Amino acid sequence: MWCNAEYFAGYEQQDAHEFLIAALASIYAGLALPENPTRPPTPADLVKMRGPSSAQRPLGAVDLQGIFTGVLRSDVACLKCHGKSTKYEEFQDISLDLSRLAAEEGGGATGYHTTLAGCLRSFTRAERLSSAERCWCPSCGALQDSTKQLSVHRLPNVLCFHLKRFKHSANKQQPPSKIESFVEFPLHSLNMRPHTSSYICSHSTHSNGQQQAPALEPLPEHLYDLFGVVVHHGTMQTGHYTNYVRCQADWFHCSDATVTPASVEEVRSAMGYQLFFQRKRCV
Ligand SMILES: [Zn+2]
Incomplete structure (x- = not known):
């Protein structure tokens, strides 16, 4: 394990959540995507690698992606112009x-x-971002009070x-x-x-x-x-x-x-x- 995550070497107390994330990253790396084996596959990788012969191939990083990886959606809405920006992020x-x-x-x-x-x-409750947490609104061209709401865009198995x-x-x-x-x-x-x-x-x-x-x-x-x-x-x-x-x-x-x-x-x-x-x- 510590070959892929050096901070687990030694005798210090470790966190089970960090271990899970590091273990999954190690498995992804071990199953080695051809172009960049040190990172989990992106949605673009999935599109590239899913082909008609995928049912016959051995278990790979792409399969694990479907098991453990979900996608979160984040919506930030400006409270002045009501403009909205949406981002997606994978989660383990x-x-x-x-x-x-x-x-x-x-x-x-x-x-x-x-x-x-x-x-x-x-x-998943919308939270208000104000004061030091204000977000940059491209429509207003300024930092504005806004709301941020998370939701689960894609659930993993x-x-x-x-x-x-x-x-x-x-x-x-x-x-x-x-x-x-x-x-x-x-x-x-x-x-x-x-x-x-x-x-x-x-x-x-x-x-x-x-x-x-x-x-x-x-x-x-x-x-x-x-x-x-x-x-x-x-x-x-x-x-x-x-x-x-x-x-x-x-x-x-x-x-x-x-x-x-x-x-x-x-x-x-x-x-x-x-x-x-x-x-x-x-x-
Ligand atoms: Zn705005």
Whole structure:
């Protein structure tokens, strides 16, 4: 692993989220795209490499791209001229800001109880950018107050969430802290439809967070089942990762080399740091 990510060499404490990103990058590099093996393939690569013979070729980086890589859409709207700019960015996992959600919902950072659906609503809620966060509007030719809204443009078959439990303060005097909020998550049929670009854009009058958009029945490709939970035990300075993993209908708890059967209740009550879902119907 450290051959591709030098910062993992040595005996320092490491972060499971960074490990996931580095591991996927290493796999992409190992499967080697011909032109530039050190980076994941871009959409242009996908178009170039998908051909009539693709069904016969061995598993490659392009296949992994479809498994783990989704695309986020970011819409920034100028509050003066109402001009809009849209950008797309690939993601390997979605990082959810627990401290932002706690602030929005009036909860404390520690001991706060929320849900994964609540985290996702916060993630895709339009936020106002003003003061130092103002964006450059090409139509106005000036920095303007604006709104920014994220949505999921393309869902991957394996959807990974990173619950941001490690909080680094802007004040250097303040030590980093760990957020112990409990985030409830479904074991089956997580519905991603309300967080997709197509849904949010078609309900844009509701997307300012002031009003709930009417619920829509999910399509099969929007539904996900949980198959893995990574848990961090300990503090910011030192700790240990364990995980729950599902094999068919059975759950197991893995801690280093020790693997033991786990109940559904144990999984439900886990203080998740990373959550791994698989699409019910792969597309
Ligand atoms: Zn403008």
